[in-house]
Amino acid sequence: MTKLTINGREVAVTSGPDTPLLWVVRDELRLTGAKFGCGAAQCGACTMYVEGQPARSCITPVSSVEGQKITTPEGLSGKVADAVRAAWQKHDVAQCGYCQSGQIMAAVALLTEKPGVDDAGINEAMSPYLCRCATYSRIRTAIHSASTALRA
Amino acid sequence: MFTQRIDHLLDANAKPALNRRGFLLVSAAAAGAGLTLGVMVPGPRGSAQAAGEAGQAVFNPFVRITPDNRVIVLSKHLDKGQGAATGLSTLVAEELDADWAQMRVDFAPANTALYANSAFGVQGTGGSSAMANSFEQYRKAGAAARAMIVGAAAAKWNVPADSITVVKGVVSDGKNSAMLGDLAEAASKRSVPAEPKLKDAKDFVFIGKSFPRLDAVAKTTAQPIFTQDVHLPNMLTATVARPPRFGGTVTSVDATAAKAIAGVVDVVQIPQGVAVLASSTWAAIQGRDALKITWDESKAETRGSDALIAEYRKLAENPGTSVRKEGDAAAGLKTAVKTIEAEFVFPFLAHAPMEPMNCVMQMKDGAVTIWTGSQLQTVDQNVAAATLGVRPEDVSINTLWAGGSFGRRAVYNSDFVGETAALVKAYGKPVPIKIVWTREDDIKGGYYRPLVLHKVTAGVTADGKIAGWQHRIVTQSIMTGTAFETVAVKNGIDNTSMEGVGDTPYAIPNLEVDLHSPKNGVPPLWWRSVGHSHTAYVMETIIDELAALAGKDAVEFRLALLEKHPRHVGVLKLAAEKAGWGAELPKGTARGVAVHESFKSFVAQVAEVRIVAGKAKVDRVVCAVDCGIAINPDNIAAQMEGGIGYGLGAVLHSQITLKDGRVEQSNFDGYQVLRFDEMPSVEVYIVPSAEAPTGVGEPGVPPIGPAVANAVAVLSGKRIRTLPFDLHNLDGGA
Numbered sequence: 053m054t055k056l057t058i059n060g061r062e063v064a065v066t067s068g069p070d071t072p073l074l075w076v077v078r079d080e081l082r083l084t085g086a087k088f089g090c091g092a093a094q095c096g097a098c099t100m101y102v103e104g105q106p107a108r109s110c111i112t113p114v115s116s117v118e119g120q121k122i123t124t125p126e127g128l129s130g131k132v133a134d135a136v137r138a139a140w141q142k143h144d145v146a147q148c149g150y151c152q153s154g155q156i157m158a159a160v161a162l163l164t165e166k167p168g169v170d171d172a173g174i175n176e177a178m179s180p181y182l183c184r185c186a187t188y189s190r191i192r193t194a195i196h197s198a199s200t201a202l203r204a
Numbered sequence: 205m206f207t208q209r210i211d212h213l214l215d216a217n218a219k220p221a222l223n224r225r226g227f228l229l230v231s232a233a234a235a236g237a238g239l240t241l242g243v244m245v246p247g248p249r250g251s252a253q254a255a256g257e258a259g260q261a262v263f264n265p266f267v268r269i270t271p272d273n274r275v276i277v278l279s280k281h282l283d284k285g286q287g288a289a290t291g292l293s294t295l296v297a298e299e300l301d302a303d304w305a306q307m308r309v310d311f312a313p314a315n316t317a318l319y320a321n322s323a324f325g326v327q328g329t330g331g332s333s334a335m336a337n338s339f340e341q342y343r344k345a346g347a348a349a350r351a352m353i354v355g356a357a358a359a360k361w362n363v364p365a366d367s368i369t370v371v372k373g374v375v376s377d378g379k380n381s382a383m384l385g386d387l388a389e390a391a392s393k394r395s396v397p398a399e400p401k402l403k404d405a406k407d408f409v410f411i412g413k414s415f416p417r418l419d420a421v422a423k424t425t426a427q428p429i430f431t432q433d434v435h436l437p438n439m440l441t442a443t444v445a446r447p448p449r450f451g452g453t454v455t456s457v458d459a460t461a462a463k464a465i466a467g468v469v470d471v472v473q474i475p476q477g478v479a480v481l482a483s484s485t486w487a488a489i490q491g492r493d494a495l496k497i498t499w500d501e502s503k504a505e506t507r508g509s510d511a512l513i514a515e516y517r518k519l520a521e522n523p524g525t526s527v528r529k530e531g532d533a534a535a536g537l538k539t540a541v542k543t544i545e546a547e548f549v550f551p552f553l554a555h556a557p558m559e560p561m562n563c564v565m566q567m568k569d570g571a572v573t574i575w576t577g578s579q580l581q582t583v584d585q586n587v588a589a590a591t592l593g594v595r596p597e598d599v600s601i602n603t604l605w606a607g608g609s610f611g612r613r614a615v616y617n618s619d620f621v622g623e624t625a626a627l628v629k630a631y632g633k634p635v636p637i638k639i640v641w642t643r644e645d646d647i648k649g650g651y652y653r654p655l656v657l658h659k660v661t662a663g664v665t666a667d668g669k670i671a672g673w674q675h676r677i678v679t680q681s682i683m684t685g686t687a688f689e690t691v692a693v694k695n696g697i698d699n700t701s702m703e704g705v706g707d708t709p710y711a712i713p714n715l716e717v718d719l720h721s722p723k724n725g726v727p728p729l730w731w732r733s734v735g736h737s738h739t740a741y742v743m744e745t746i747i748d749e750l751a752a753l754a755g756k757d758a759v760e761f762r763l764a765l766l767e768k769h770p771r772h773v774g775v776l777k778l779a780a781e782k783a784g785w786g787a788e789l790p791k792g793t794a795r796g797v798a799v800h801e802s803f804k805s806f807v808a809q810v811a812e813v814r815i816v817a818g819k820a821k822v823d824r825v826v827c828a829v830d831c832g833i834a835i836n837p838d839n840i841a842a843q844m845e846g847g848i849g850y851g852l853g854a855v856l857h858s859q860i861t862l863k864d865g866r867v868e869q870s871n872f873d874g875y876q877v878l879r880f881d882e883m884p885s886v887e888v889y890i891v892p893s894a895e896a897p898t899g900v901g902e903p904g905v906p907p908i909g910p911a912v913a914n915a916v917a918v919l920s921g922k923r924i925r926t927l928p929f930d931l932h933n934l935d936g937g938a
Contacts, residue, residue, distance in 0.1 A: 067486070071484075071486045075485050078485070079435075079441070079484040079485055079486070082435055084426075084428045084430075084432070084435075085427075085428075086426075087430075087432065087558070087559070087607070088560070088640075089559075089560070089643065090871055090872055091489075091643055091644075091871075092643065092871045092872070092873070094873055095558070095643075095872055097558060124426075125426035126426050128426075137424045137425065141416065141420045141421060144416055144417050144420055144838060144842065145424075146285075146417070146419065146420060146423035146424060147285030147286070147287070147608075147842060147846055148284050148285030148558065148559070148605075148606065148607045148608040148609075149285065149419065149422070149423030149429075149605070150430060150557075150558040150559045150607025150608060152423050153426050156424060174880075175880060176881075178880040178881075179879045179880040179881045180879075181880065182558065182872060182877065182879065183558070184556060184557055184558045184610070184877065185285045185558075185608060185846045185849075185850070186849020186850050186852075186878055186883060187842075188849060188878075188880045188883035189845055189883050189885065189886055190842070190845070191880070192883075
């Protein structure tokens with residue numbers, strides 16, 4: 053048994069200690085917002101927050117985050133999250149949508165830390181997140197748009 | 205035990221409920237609480253059933269209206285990001301005069317009689333055909349429903365039908381008014397008009413406007429809409445160990461260690477390999493890693509890419525099957541004062557959609573149910589039926605939203621569905637089984653854009669005209685040996701091998717094109733834009749080089765050769781104008797241009813490129829597109845942006861290579877694709893048109909490679925003919 057705090061709730065999971073957090077959350081807790089894209093920390097589709105910081109859950113053994121606060125895309129909330137989702141919808145960012153949970157997690161983390169982030173900062177923060185539909189320019193636009201809305 | 209807990213784990217805004225079959229389902233209550241989901245999040249019965257669900261008024265196979273005033277459009281096309289579901293809903297909303305906020309979309313069940321793609325004759329999505337083949341069909345469906353609604357209102361209010369208006373979903377005769385949902389049940393019982401009157405284009409209120417995608421909310425609130433998200437009671441998750449070389453088979457398997465892993469339920473041999481069934485995905489992955497398999501590779505493909513390229517090069521020394529002959533290329537070339545002899549090599553490419561392949565299937569009491577992003581429902585249905593020994597009508601398909609495809613989910617032999625069926629059969633128990641492909645499975649799994657070699661000799665005369673053009677293509681046929689052979693292969697020529705060359709619009713007086721179609725053991729497949737993914741590159745870089753040899757401007761040279769092709773001319777002029785073609789650029793930046801028709805849409809692109817540390821850096825792309833009537837301009841722009849990004853990643857970075865028959869790449873570290881900081885700024889301009897709409901999913905891809913290559917040639921003097929660009933250092937001389 054491993055004790056986790058997921059989206060503010062304490063849970064005990066039975067998956068083995070080496071099981072990646074992604075599969076514990078998806079298969080055992082049935083929270084499927086974080087996606088399986090590569091299993092090798094190459095794409096960012098599996099992003100969750102561990103203690104508020106984006107982490108690649110596909111390579112994070114569940115035992116390594118025992119007792120820590122984990123946020124999944126389903127648990128993402130607050131002013132920045134609302135602004136980012138609204139901007140994503142306004143600019144119709146998503147195409148297939150499969151990577152967008154991870155993109156949104158990354159964007160919310162970025163704007164939480166740097167509300168007035170510039171293009172260079174966006175490049176640095178977002179380049180580890182793959183999108184095969186190449187929605188990148190709309191992601192950039194939406195981040196700027198959310199940034200403006202948050203600072204208004 | 206977790207069903208109780210999940211409700212509390214979630215943001216209340218996206219509160220799921222488990223329905224009685226245990227699948228995560230966004231509840232109507234959540235939708236009512238302010239979360240407007242444009243998509244019908246699929247339950248275990250998934251896609252809407254043809255007969256309709258309780259309370260839905262069924263107007264025709266495409267339109268239903270609920271008493272609570274939702275208009276449900278049944279999309280016969282898979283939406284894998286290209287926006288088809290929103291596009292089809294737009295057509296219905298237009299003719300129904302609905303309000304966009306009441307539109308919902310679900311995927312149609314597998315039913316070839318009702319939902320065939322008129323371009324294929326089977327139910328399926330591809331060839332950028334969704335809007336083209338559905339434009340009238342879905343408008344008629346909306347118009348028929350509207351006529352029935354008006355008829356019901358007229359009868360109810362005892363007024364003439366022509367006194368009734370429908371505006372934004374409100375039906376009124378000036379005195380009485382009702383919502384569509386109020387009249388739906390009575391209206392659906394009325395006779396269906398055979399030829400409902402369609403609107404004049406001048407009266408369109410939806411078509412030509414950019415209404416937001418119906419899936420935008422679901423896709424930004426982490427909803428479980430993908431195959432990967434399906435969880436069913438007693439479901440097992442499986443991985444499959446497939447042969448390390450294409451064509452290999454299992455000799456023996458030692459599953460002792462695999463079966464000892466906690467969560468592994470069984471290990472089953474199937475024709476495709478060895479499957480590990482487990483209670484969780486991780487156990488299935490670990491179990492597979494623990495298998496000890498001996499493979500029989502006596503019939504496997506053991507050649508590497510280098511050997512295949514050498515074979516193709518050898519073939520290219522002699523003429524293949526003649527594809528096109530205009531004038532006399534050899535004689536024409538003798539009049540050339542400047543000649544290019546060029547060989548191009550294009551690598552195998554994986555589609556690599558973000559959602560790796562997967563499929564869920566259950567067989568119970570002779571009925572088979574499939575949950576997957578099904579892109580060729582008829583073929584998927586037939587393959588599952590044949591594998592499991594049932595009739596196709598015993599197989600129901602719940603088509604789910606797909607996390608990309610780019611061609612990979614439309615497979616002539618339904619490889620990923622057939623494999624799941626084989627496992628369901630071999631395991632033999634009536635539980636649902638989900639096969640999950642890892643990224644490594646996806647990258648190594650074949651069904652690639654084939655390896656292609658082009659050999660071109662072309663030249664210009666002293667007065668700057670094209671003297672002659674000999675063009676030889678060597679590539680595997682995608683269609684030969686498939687169910688599509690009869691339509692796609694004529695006289696031994698697979699159209700997808702040479703489309704974009706054999707049918708070039710350029711007025712080339714002495715042109716000869718021929719084709720070799722060697723076989724090898726690597727399964728080929730259409731990859732976003734199919735043959736155009738390489739033919740446009742060759743045509744548009746050679747044309748560009750000829751223009752340079754002739755001392756002509758690259759745009760003017762093309763225009764002179766396209767006099768009989770006004771739609772090519774239209775996009776080319778528009779892109780050039782918007783890009784400021786000819787205007788000065790900062791030192792170190794150059795423009796390149798390309799124009800290409802694919803899938804009956806016309807696209808021109810101008811790329812602004814720099815060379816940074818030996819690599820091409822694309823700053824800006826100006827794209828002009830003519831796809832007939834623009835149904836949703838913003839979605840057209842999105843598809844051009846996406847096509848440019850997809851194509852650019854491929855030409856810059858991507859290659860699948862084989863060493864002794866084994867694929868050398870396995871994940872996104874080796875199979876590089878476009879990343880965020882490489883995405884150029886893209887501007888899209890749409891040529892106004894009254895022509896019937898054509899596709900946009902693929903046509904944005906072909907021009908980007910040659911546009912960038914042509915700019916690189918200006919900057920470096922290098923003509924890149926072996927892809928990807930990463931094989932070359934573009935800094936001067938090196």
